[in-house]
Amino acid sequence: MTSDAAYPFVPALRNPAGSPIRELFKYLSDPGMISFAGGYPSAALFDVDGIGAASAAVLRERPAECLQYGATEGAPALRQVLASLMAGRGAPVAQDELLVTSGSQQGFDFLARALVEPGSVVLVEEPTYSATLQALRLAGADIRGVQSDHDGMDVAALEAMLADPSLRPRLIYTVPTFANPSGATLSSARRLQLLKLVARHRVVLVEDDPYGALSFDGAPPPSLLALCASVPEARPWLVHLASLSKTLAPGLRIGWMVAAPEIVRRAVIAKQVSDLCTPPWLQLAAAQYLEAGRLPAQVAREVAAYRDKRDQLAAALGQAFGDRIRFALPAGGMFLWAALDGIDDAAALLPHAIAEKVLFVPGAGFYVEQRQRATFRLSFASTNLAQIGEGVARLARAVERAG
């Protein structure tokens, strides 16, 4: 094939940047590599038998429904059980507020299509999920960062931005609970302030909540969606994205969106033209699995394992780097966010880490502009407990080599 074709790509795709995380995947094929990089749950914990049994049962009982096209909104059986699950999390939802998506990321993609035009202002907490930045860049958004700390998004800073009549954002994006990449959790006081703020300014707020169930110390804080019971005027402006990827299995690609019916209707149309429906077989298998009541025990296993890994990682980092390393202990989720004194740019450290056979994600890819290059993200979920100490020792050798 000749390569001199000059395709009329849209501007956002003329010089596209791939995901900074997925660029690291090529190193994962090295069996000696220890990876703190991807946001992968632990495959060792997958409930393979439970998922296999549920999928075999629904294929046997409802083969045509499993294998035929399904409703774009989602399989009725799954929509019902997801509504129960949300009610159990303190957030009852009506059926016309609910859309099954192929992973929660697809929900954000459809929302961006419904609300974001080239040049639209979108506010995101910084640091933030890199694929969200990628989706917004593809949509041509004018992305602005809102600073955050270990209590989550700085709501006072957000308020100042919302008061600026030149901005008028289309969307605000946050991962308020056990955030990716920061591990931070929005405080209760800020949650209420945030809801009141979006209701007053009539701006759509996206609560991306894939990690909320992975709480290490008792129940997680109520989601923004659940808190709308106290701030009902915020409910039409809140879009809640959730997923089974971090609790059951990412390969099923089952997520869901809870939003006002008008927003769901637009997302359904985006889904009609994209993948038409999430595979009905996997939806029915997930519904069967959830109905059988297997998820709570599965989540409990994950929470116990991830908490141990977090503790192991934190202890190993403290031992290896002492006062040079700064991080706050995440209260759930999969990520530890750190900065090392004496390291100006974690990206420059990465080649040395790869040489030592350990992977992490440099912080720069999680920022819009004000990149804090000393930062980096360590995922503790998919690494074996036994590998964590060795991985940190390799990181320490990489820092020495870089020094």
Added chain:
Amino acid sequence: MTSDAAYPFVPALRNPAGSPIRELFKYLSDPGMISFAGGYPSAALFDVDGIGAASAAVLRERPAECLQYGATEGAPALRQVLASLMAGRGAPVAQDELLVTSGSQQGFDFLARALVEPGSVVLVEEPTYSATLQALRLAGADIRGVQSDHDGMDVAALEAMLADPSLRPRLIYTVPTFANPSGATLSSARRLQLLKLVARHRVVLVEDDPYGALSFDGAPPPSLLALCASVPEARPWLVHLASLSKTLAPGLRIGWMVAAPEIVRRAVIAKQVSDLCTPPWLQLAAAQYLEAGRLPAQVAREVAAYRDKRDQLAAALGQAFGDRIRFALPAGGMFLWAALDGIDDAAALLPHAIAEKVLFVPGAGFYVEQRQRATFRLSFASTNLAQIGEGVARLARAVERAG
């Protein structure tokens, strides 16, 4: 929830039109309804045992690969077997020309994102697949219809449009083999003319080919992709979309795109921000099924059944309407496209048909502008052979009522 929210929807979604076909789905829950409407394959023919066995085997042998996140480009095992399948169809493809998509429609959606901006001109044969029109409208395209007849797109008419310097289209879209909705197949002479034309004008041509394998009279004509062996200068400009939806099962949502590496790379980035990957378990199950060599026998069963149904439908229509009905017999696929003398608008006939408990799709939804309202689409794939005569009798009563 209050309903006075005024969301800043993008223009294409401000007054969205849902799919004209999916609007009919609500009537399918009536068990007495006979449907010639949706483009559904026959669920009675699904190889449930074969699919169940393949999926159980891969889950047993490679559980982590099935349930973890997978490569955005597609599972290596499936990509290899799809490359073999394409080679068997006379179109060898390299791995960097191939992307697994969640149904072939997702491939078109990603292509539209890569190449279509608001106002971009896109040429589509008329009548054409309604979801393609919907995707292009969402992208803000300036859609222009190219006339067609029973030999497919009128390539001379296309040539005149390409010669118009005010148009400069970003894309041309065609379903050249057993088309949806027309059932038409592009002639061999036009195929070669079309390839030479797009190479000369350096414009991307989308060959949507979900039906090619369902050929009733021997082998189908070579795809445009295969014919690029004779017109190699066209290959960089051709995008081929294919699917297992009409042959294996739509619920698996397995499609693929073959295109120049530069185009595939852009589609991969669109997929990274949308659904990240097609469910790896279903990809591996499909790969296992294809490797086991079960697809040809499955397709043979479908071809035999659909050919009988086409013949039954054609005979019943002739008997019921005589000279009043005009249609050409499709040589494959799932659709018969007809017009009835004395019917000015098939959409006005639809309520009477629904009252008689029979469904079809009025033709208007398949046109950009020059709607031939007397036309309508009948799918013969999912109806039982026994129901076809009764369905046509109901249609005849509906025509009487409408008269």
